[in-house]
Amino acid sequence: MKVFNQTLTIETKGFSHIIDITNQLESAVEESGIENGTALVFVPGSTGGVTTIEYEPGLLKDFPELMEKLIPSNRSYHHDQTWHDGNGFSHLRSSLIGTSLVLPIYRGSVIHGTWQQVVIVDFDNRPRRRNVVIHLLGE
Amino acid sequence: MKVFNQTLTIETKGFSHIIDITNQLESAVEESGIENGTALVFVPGSTGGVTTIEYEPGLLKDFPELMEKLIPSNRSYHHDQTWHDGNGFSHLRSSLIGTSLVLPIYRGSVIHGTWQQVVIVDFDNRPRRRNVVIHLLGE
Protein backbone atom coordinates (compact mmCIF):
# COMPACT_ATOMS: atom_id res chain seq x y z
CA MET A 1 0.00 0.00 0.00
CA LYS A 2 1.22 3.47 -0.91
CA VAL A 3 0.18 6.77 0.61
CA PHE A 4 1.09 9.98 -1.23
CA ASN A 5 0.50 13.33 0.48
CA GLN A 6 0.99 16.72 -1.13
CA THR A 7 -0.02 20.21 -0.07
CA LEU A 8 -0.91 22.74 -2.75
CA THR A 9 -0.65 26.42 -1.91
CA ILE A 10 -3.22 28.53 -3.71
CA GLU A 11 -3.64 32.29 -3.90
CA THR A 12 -7.35 33.12 -3.85
CA LYS A 13 -9.45 36.25 -4.15
CA GLY A 14 -11.96 35.06 -1.53
CA PHE A 15 -15.70 35.77 -2.03
CA SER A 16 -16.50 32.34 -3.54
CA HIS A 17 -13.52 32.42 -5.87
CA ILE A 18 -13.44 29.08 -7.71
CA ILE A 19 -10.08 27.50 -8.55
CA ASP A 20 -9.73 24.49 -10.85
CA ILE A 21 -7.17 22.03 -9.41
CA THR A 22 -7.91 19.11 -11.74
CA ASN A 23 -4.51 19.34 -13.44
CA GLN A 24 -2.64 19.40 -10.14
CA LEU A 25 -4.63 16.38 -8.96
CA GLU A 26 -3.85 14.45 -12.13
CA SER A 27 -0.16 15.35 -11.85
CA ALA A 28 -0.08 14.14 -8.25
CA VAL A 29 -1.58 10.80 -9.24
CA GLU A 30 1.00 10.41 -12.00
CA GLU A 31 3.83 11.35 -9.65
CA SER A 32 2.60 8.95 -6.97
CA GLY A 33 2.76 5.92 -9.23
CA ILE A 34 -0.53 4.73 -7.74
CA GLU A 35 -2.50 2.70 -10.28
CA ASN A 36 -5.62 1.87 -8.27
CA GLY A 37 -6.91 3.55 -5.14
CA THR A 38 -8.59 6.71 -3.91
CA ALA A 39 -7.78 10.41 -4.27
CA LEU A 40 -8.86 12.57 -1.36
CA VAL A 41 -8.89 16.35 -1.71
CA PHE A 42 -9.21 18.07 1.66
CA VAL A 43 -9.33 21.77 2.54
CA PRO A 44 -8.07 22.45 6.06
CA GLY A 45 -9.91 25.54 7.27
CA SER A 46 -13.47 26.48 8.05
CA THR A 47 -14.14 28.95 5.23
CA GLY A 48 -13.08 26.87 2.22
CA GLY A 49 -14.80 24.21 0.17
CA VAL A 50 -14.26 21.58 -2.47
CA THR A 51 -16.73 20.32 -5.06
CA THR A 52 -17.01 19.46 -8.74
CA ILE A 53 -18.36 21.75 -11.46
CA GLU A 54 -18.07 22.34 -15.18
CA TYR A 55 -15.41 25.03 -15.14
CA GLU A 56 -16.84 27.50 -17.65
CA PRO A 57 -17.48 31.27 -17.36
CA GLY A 58 -21.25 31.00 -16.87
CA LEU A 59 -21.14 28.66 -13.90
CA LEU A 60 -18.25 30.63 -12.40
CA LYS A 61 -20.84 33.40 -11.98
CA ASP A 62 -23.83 31.18 -11.21
CA PHE A 63 -22.27 29.32 -8.31
CA PRO A 64 -21.26 32.44 -6.31
CA GLU A 65 -24.71 33.91 -7.03
CA LEU A 66 -26.30 30.72 -5.66
CA MET A 67 -24.21 31.01 -2.51
CA GLU A 68 -25.25 34.64 -2.17
CA LYS A 69 -28.92 33.65 -2.50
CA LEU A 70 -28.80 30.73 -0.05
CA ILE A 71 -26.47 32.35 2.50
CA PRO A 72 -26.39 36.14 1.95
CA SER A 73 -23.22 38.03 2.83
CA ASN A 74 -24.99 41.31 3.59
CA ARG A 75 -26.63 40.35 6.82
CA SER A 76 -25.32 39.74 10.31
CA TYR A 77 -24.67 36.28 11.75
CA HIS A 78 -24.17 35.27 15.36
CA HIS A 79 -20.63 34.28 14.42
CA ASP A 80 -19.85 37.93 13.64
CA GLN A 81 -20.74 38.88 17.20
CA THR A 82 -18.14 36.38 18.44
CA TRP A 83 -15.16 37.39 16.28
CA HIS A 84 -16.22 40.61 14.50
CA ASP A 85 -14.50 39.46 11.32
CA GLY A 86 -17.73 39.63 9.35
CA ASN A 87 -17.35 36.25 7.66
CA GLY A 88 -20.18 34.27 9.25
CA PHE A 89 -21.56 33.61 5.78
CA SER A 90 -18.20 32.14 4.71
CA HIS A 91 -18.28 29.57 7.50
CA LEU A 92 -21.85 28.53 6.74
CA ARG A 93 -21.11 28.11 3.04
CA SER A 94 -18.14 25.90 3.91
CA SER A 95 -20.25 23.67 6.17
CA LEU A 96 -22.91 23.41 3.45
CA ILE A 97 -20.64 22.57 0.50
CA GLY A 98 -18.06 20.58 2.45
CA THR A 99 -14.27 20.48 2.60
CA SER A 100 -13.65 16.88 1.52
CA LEU A 101 -13.96 15.09 -1.81
CA VAL A 102 -12.94 11.55 -2.79
CA LEU A 103 -12.44 10.35 -6.36
CA PRO A 104 -11.51 6.93 -7.72
CA ILE A 105 -8.03 6.23 -9.08
CA TYR A 106 -8.31 3.47 -11.64
CA ARG A 107 -5.64 2.22 -14.05
CA GLY A 108 -3.43 5.18 -13.24
CA SER A 109 -6.02 7.91 -13.77
CA VAL A 110 -8.44 9.90 -11.63
CA ILE A 111 -11.99 9.19 -12.75
CA HIS A 112 -14.09 12.28 -13.46
CA GLY A 113 -16.40 13.49 -16.20
CA THR A 114 -15.02 15.25 -19.26
CA TRP A 115 -16.79 18.49 -18.29
CA GLN A 116 -16.50 17.89 -14.55
CA GLN A 117 -13.60 19.64 -12.86
CA VAL A 118 -12.40 19.41 -9.27
CA VAL A 119 -12.52 22.87 -7.76
CA ILE A 120 -11.61 24.61 -4.55
CA VAL A 121 -13.91 27.44 -3.47
CA ASP A 122 -12.67 30.12 -1.12
CA PHE A 123 -15.74 31.42 0.73
CA ASP A 124 -13.80 33.84 2.94
CA ASN A 125 -14.33 37.60 2.76
CA ARG A 126 -10.78 38.48 1.72
CA PRO A 127 -7.97 37.19 -0.49
CA ARG A 128 -6.10 34.30 1.08
CA ARG A 129 -3.14 32.02 0.63
CA ARG A 130 -4.78 28.67 1.19
CA ASN A 131 -3.44 25.14 1.63
CA VAL A 132 -5.17 22.23 -0.05
CA VAL A 133 -4.23 18.65 0.78
CA ILE A 134 -4.09 16.00 -1.93
CA HIS A 135 -3.96 12.62 -0.24
CA LEU A 136 -3.70 9.49 -2.37
CA LEU A 137 -3.97 5.92 -1.16
CA GLY A 138 -3.66 2.74 -3.17
CA GLU A 139 -1.11 0.57 -4.93
CA MET B 1 -4.91 -4.77 -0.66
CA LYS B 2 -7.71 -5.28 -3.14
CA VAL B 3 -9.31 -2.70 -5.42
CA PHE B 4 -12.60 -3.56 -7.10
CA ASN B 5 -14.01 -1.24 -9.77
CA GLN B 6 -17.38 -1.57 -11.42
CA THR B 7 -19.40 0.77 -13.61
CA LEU B 8 -23.19 0.65 -13.38
CA THR B 9 -25.19 1.93 -16.32
CA ILE B 10 -28.48 3.50 -15.28
CA GLU B 11 -31.38 4.76 -17.35
CA THR B 12 -32.79 7.92 -15.77
CA LYS B 13 -35.68 10.26 -16.40
CA GLY B 14 -33.65 13.36 -15.49
CA PHE B 15 -35.32 16.20 -13.52
CA SER B 16 -34.05 15.04 -10.10
CA HIS B 17 -34.99 11.42 -10.73
CA ILE B 18 -33.81 9.41 -7.71
CA ILE B 19 -32.47 5.88 -8.24
CA ASP B 20 -31.78 3.50 -5.36
CA ILE B 21 -28.49 1.63 -5.98
CA THR B 22 -28.12 0.10 -2.51
CA ASN B 23 -28.65 -3.44 -3.78
CA GLN B 24 -26.08 -3.03 -6.55
CA LEU B 25 -23.59 -1.66 -4.04
CA GLU B 26 -24.13 -4.57 -1.68
CA SER B 27 -23.77 -7.07 -4.54
CA ALA B 28 -20.50 -5.44 -5.61
CA VAL B 29 -19.10 -5.74 -2.08
CA GLU B 30 -20.07 -9.40 -1.95
CA GLU B 31 -18.56 -10.06 -5.37
CA SER B 32 -15.34 -8.25 -4.46
CA GLY B 33 -14.65 -10.47 -1.46
CA ILE B 34 -13.52 -7.38 0.46
CA GLU B 35 -14.20 -7.82 4.18
CA ASN B 36 -12.98 -4.49 5.52
CA GLY B 37 -12.40 -1.26 3.65
CA THR B 38 -14.21 1.61 1.97
CA ALA B 39 -16.90 1.77 -0.70
CA LEU B 40 -16.76 4.85 -2.91
CA VAL B 41 -19.70 5.73 -5.16
CA PHE B 42 -18.76 8.33 -7.76
CA VAL B 43 -20.85 9.93 -10.50
CA PRO B 44 -18.72 11.11 -13.42
CA GLY B 45 -20.55 14.06 -14.93
CA SER B 46 -21.48 17.54 -13.86
CA THR B 47 -25.28 17.17 -13.66
CA GLY B 48 -25.54 14.09 -11.43
CA GLY B 49 -25.39 13.56 -7.71
CA VAL B 50 -25.16 10.93 -5.01
CA THR B 51 -26.51 11.08 -1.47
CA THR B 52 -28.40 9.00 1.07
CA ILE B 53 -32.14 9.15 1.73
CA GLU B 54 -34.96 7.01 3.05
CA TYR B 55 -36.27 5.69 -0.26
CA GLU B 56 -40.03 6.08 0.25
CA PRO B 57 -42.67 7.77 -1.95
CA GLY B 58 -43.00 10.92 0.16
CA LEU B 59 -39.33 11.86 0.13
CA LEU B 60 -39.09 10.99 -3.56
CA LYS B 61 -41.39 14.00 -4.05
CA ASP B 62 -39.95 16.16 -1.26
CA PHE B 63 -36.35 16.05 -2.43
CA PRO B 64 -37.03 17.23 -6.01
CA GLU B 65 -39.32 19.94 -4.58
CA LEU B 66 -36.49 21.07 -2.31
CA MET B 67 -34.13 21.27 -5.28
CA GLU B 68 -36.74 23.29 -7.17
CA LYS B 69 -37.06 25.69 -4.25
CA LEU B 70 -33.33 26.17 -3.65
CA ILE B 71 -32.28 26.22 -7.33
CA PRO B 72 -35.33 26.89 -9.53
CA SER B 73 -35.38 25.42 -13.02
CA ASN B 74 -37.63 28.14 -14.46
CA ARG B 75 -35.16 30.97 -14.52
CA SER B 76 -32.12 31.73 -16.62
CA TYR B 77 -28.56 31.06 -15.49
CA HIS B 78 -25.32 32.42 -16.93
CA HIS B 79 -24.45 28.84 -17.89
CA ASP B 80 -27.39 28.81 -20.28
CA GLN B 81 -25.90 31.76 -22.15
CA THR B 82 -22.73 29.72 -22.68
CA TRP B 83 -24.22 26.49 -23.99
CA HIS B 84 -27.93 27.19 -24.54
CA ASP B 85 -28.83 23.74 -23.23
CA GLY B 86 -30.98 25.22 -20.46
CA ASN B 87 -29.60 23.04 -17.68
CA GLY B 88 -27.76 25.60 -15.57
CA PHE B 89 -29.90 24.56 -12.61
CA SER B 90 -28.80 20.93 -13.09
CA HIS B 91 -25.13 21.84 -12.78
CA LEU B 92 -25.69 23.92 -9.65
CA ARG B 93 -27.68 21.16 -7.97
CA SER B 94 -24.86 18.72 -8.72
CA SER B 95 -22.24 21.02 -7.17
CA LEU B 96 -24.44 21.51 -4.11
CA ILE B 97 -25.31 17.85 -3.42
CA GLY B 98 -22.01 16.38 -4.61
CA THR B 99 -20.99 13.49 -6.83
CA SER B 100 -19.01 11.40 -4.34
CA LEU B 101 -20.00 9.29 -1.33
CA VAL B 102 -17.88 6.97 0.82
CA LEU B 103 -19.30 4.24 3.08
CA PRO B 104 -17.53 1.82 5.42
CA ILE B 105 -17.17 -1.85 4.52
CA TYR B 106 -16.96 -3.83 7.73
CA ARG B 107 -17.06 -7.60 8.19
CA GLY B 108 -18.14 -8.08 4.59
CA SER B 109 -21.03 -5.59 4.61
CA VAL B 110 -21.57 -1.96 3.67
CA ILE B 111 -22.60 -0.02 6.76
CA HIS B 112 -25.75 2.09 6.34
CA GLY B 113 -28.95 2.69 8.27
CA THR B 114 -31.93 0.37 7.84
CA TRP B 115 -33.97 3.20 6.31
CA GLN B 116 -31.00 4.90 4.66
CA GLN B 117 -30.50 4.06 1.01
CA VAL B 118 -27.69 5.07 -1.32
CA VAL B 119 -29.19 6.96 -4.23
CA ILE B 120 -28.10 8.53 -7.47
CA VAL B 121 -29.91 11.71 -8.49
CA ASP B 122 -29.99 12.80 -12.10
CA PHE B 123 -30.39 16.57 -12.08
CA ASP B 124 -30.22 16.95 -15.86
CA ASN B 125 -33.16 18.31 -17.88
CA ARG B 126 -33.66 15.19 -20.00
CA PRO B 127 -33.59 11.40 -19.69
CA ARG B 128 -30.05 10.01 -19.69
CA ARG B 129 -28.08 6.82 -19.74
CA ARG B 130 -25.67 7.50 -16.91
CA ASN B 131 -22.56 5.73 -15.64
CA VAL B 132 -21.98 5.35 -11.93
CA VAL B 133 -18.66 4.10 -10.58
CA ILE B 134 -18.52 1.74 -7.61
CA HIS B 135 -14.96 1.66 -6.36
CA LEU B 136 -14.09 -0.59 -3.43
CA LEU B 137 -10.79 -0.70 -1.59
CA GLY B 138 -9.78 -2.94 1.29
CA GLU B 139 -8.83 -6.49 2.09
Place this chain on the structure above:
Amino acid sequence: MKVFNQTLTIETKGFSHIIDITNQLESAVEESGIENGTALVFVPGSTGGVTTIEYEPGLLKDFPELMEKLIPSNRSYHHDQTWHDGNGFSHLRSSLIGTSLVLPIYRGSVIHGTWQQVVIVDFDNRPRRRNVVIHLLGE
Protein backbone atom coordinates in the same frame (compact mmCIF):
# COMPACT_ATOMS: atom_id res chain seq x y z
CA MET C 1 -3.01 -2.60 5.60
CA LYS C 2 -4.92 -1.93 8.80
CA VAL C 3 -8.63 -1.26 9.19
CA PHE C 4 -9.87 0.14 12.49
CA ASN C 5 -13.61 0.39 13.14
CA GLN C 6 -15.22 2.01 16.15
CA THR C 7 -18.80 3.01 16.90
CA LEU C 8 -19.41 6.06 19.06
CA THR C 9 -22.72 6.33 20.88
CA ILE C 10 -23.89 9.90 21.25
CA GLU C 11 -26.81 11.38 23.17
CA THR C 12 -28.32 14.23 21.17
CA LYS C 13 -31.06 16.78 21.66
CA GLY C 14 -32.22 16.56 18.03
CA PHE C 15 -33.33 19.75 16.19
CA SER C 16 -29.94 20.34 14.50
CA HIS C 17 -27.99 19.73 17.69
CA ILE C 18 -24.28 19.94 16.78
CA ILE C 19 -21.81 17.63 18.54
CA ASP C 20 -18.04 18.04 18.24
CA ILE C 21 -16.38 14.62 17.83
CA THR C 22 -12.90 15.84 16.87
CA ASN C 23 -11.34 14.57 20.10
CA GLN C 24 -12.89 11.13 19.72
CA LEU C 25 -11.66 10.95 16.14
CA GLU C 26 -8.13 11.90 17.15
CA SER C 27 -8.18 9.33 19.96
CA ALA C 28 -9.31 6.64 17.55
CA VAL C 29 -6.43 7.43 15.17
CA GLU C 30 -3.96 7.26 18.03
CA GLU C 31 -5.42 3.98 19.28
CA SER C 32 -5.39 2.47 15.78
CA GLY C 33 -1.67 2.98 15.32
CA ILE C 34 -2.33 4.03 11.73
CA GLU C 35 0.29 6.52 10.55
CA ASN C 36 -0.93 7.23 7.03
CA GLY C 37 -4.35 6.61 5.56
CA THR C 38 -7.90 7.88 5.59
CA ALA C 39 -10.40 8.54 8.38
CA LEU C 40 -14.04 8.05 7.41
CA VAL C 41 -16.81 9.32 9.68
CA PHE C 42 -20.18 7.86 8.75
CA VAL C 43 -23.61 8.39 10.30
CA PRO C 44 -25.92 5.41 9.75
CA GLY C 45 -29.44 6.81 9.68
CA SER C 46 -31.41 9.11 7.44
CA THR C 47 -31.86 12.07 9.80
CA GLY C 48 -28.24 12.68 10.83
CA GLY C 49 -25.36 14.50 9.22
CA VAL C 50 -21.64 15.10 9.44
CA THR C 51 -19.70 18.18 8.37
CA THR C 52 -16.95 20.52 9.55
CA ILE C 53 -17.46 23.85 11.29
CA GLU C 54 -15.70 26.20 13.65
CA TYR C 55 -17.23 25.00 16.90
CA GLU C 56 -18.00 28.34 18.58
CA PRO C 57 -21.26 29.62 20.13
CA GLY C 58 -22.19 31.94 17.24
CA LEU C 59 -22.06 29.31 14.51
CA LEU C 60 -23.82 26.81 16.79
CA LYS C 61 -26.81 29.17 16.42
CA ASP C 62 -26.20 30.20 12.81
CA PHE C 63 -26.09 26.69 11.36
CA PRO C 64 -29.46 25.55 12.78
CA GLU C 65 -30.95 28.89 11.66
CA LEU C 66 -29.62 28.26 8.16
CA MET C 67 -31.22 24.81 8.13
CA GLU C 68 -34.49 26.34 9.30
CA LYS C 69 -34.35 28.90 6.48
CA LEU C 70 -33.46 26.45 3.70
CA ILE C 71 -35.69 23.59 4.90
CA PRO C 72 -38.31 24.93 7.34
CA SER C 73 -39.59 22.61 10.06
CA ASN C 74 -42.99 24.30 10.36
CA ARG C 75 -44.50 23.13 7.11
CA SER C 76 -45.74 19.78 5.91
CA TYR C 77 -43.74 17.44 3.68
CA HIS C 78 -44.94 14.46 1.65
CA HIS C 79 -42.83 12.27 3.93
CA ASP C 80 -45.05 13.21 6.86
CA GLN C 81 -48.06 11.82 5.03
CA THR C 82 -46.25 8.48 4.74
CA TRP C 83 -45.12 8.03 8.35
CA HIS C 84 -46.81 10.80 10.33
CA ASP C 85 -43.69 11.30 12.42
CA GLY C 86 -43.41 14.93 11.36
CA ASN C 87 -39.69 14.82 10.55
CA GLY C 88 -39.71 15.26 6.77
CA PHE C 89 -37.49 18.31 7.21
CA SER C 90 -34.96 16.18 9.15
CA HIS C 91 -34.59 13.74 6.26
CA LEU C 92 -34.13 16.49 3.70
CA ARG C 93 -31.49 18.24 5.79
CA SER C 94 -29.60 14.95 6.10
CA SER C 95 -29.64 14.39 2.33
CA LEU C 96 -28.46 17.95 1.77
CA ILE C 97 -25.57 18.02 4.27
CA GLY C 98 -24.57 14.35 3.91
CA THR C 99 -23.74 11.53 6.27
CA SER C 100 -20.16 10.79 5.22
CA LEU C 101 -16.88 12.67 5.66
CA VAL C 102 -13.32 11.60 4.85
CA LEU C 103 -10.19 13.20 6.29
CA PRO C 104 -6.52 12.47 5.67
CA ILE C 105 -4.40 10.67 8.26
CA TYR C 106 -0.81 11.76 7.82
CA ARG C 107 2.16 11.06 10.07
CA GLY C 108 -0.11 9.77 12.80
CA SER C 109 -2.53 12.71 12.88
CA VAL C 110 -5.87 13.62 11.32
CA ILE C 111 -5.44 16.69 9.13
CA HIS C 112 -7.93 19.48 9.81
CA GLY C 113 -7.78 23.24 10.33
CA THR C 114 -7.09 24.69 13.76
CA TRP C 115 -10.56 26.22 13.88
CA GLN C 116 -12.22 23.45 11.90
CA GLN C 117 -13.93 20.78 13.96
CA VAL C 118 -15.57 17.54 12.83
CA VAL C 119 -19.19 17.62 13.95
CA ILE C 120 -22.22 15.37 13.92
CA VAL C 121 -25.57 17.10 13.44
CA ASP C 122 -28.76 15.44 14.59
CA PHE C 123 -31.53 16.79 12.38
CA ASP C 124 -34.28 14.66 13.91
CA ASN C 125 -37.23 16.19 15.76
CA ARG C 126 -36.53 14.56 19.11
CA PRO C 127 -33.60 13.61 21.35
CA ARG C 128 -31.84 10.46 20.19
CA ARG C 129 -29.13 8.01 21.10
CA ARG C 130 -27.20 7.90 17.85
CA ASN C 131 -24.40 5.70 16.55
CA VAL C 132 -21.54 7.22 14.61
CA VAL C 133 -19.01 5.03 12.81
CA ILE C 134 -15.32 5.94 12.77
CA HIS C 135 -13.63 3.83 10.12
CA LEU C 136 -9.89 4.16 9.62
CA LEU C 137 -7.85 2.59 6.84
CA GLY C 138 -4.12 2.79 6.27
CA GLU C 139 -0.84 1.51 7.62
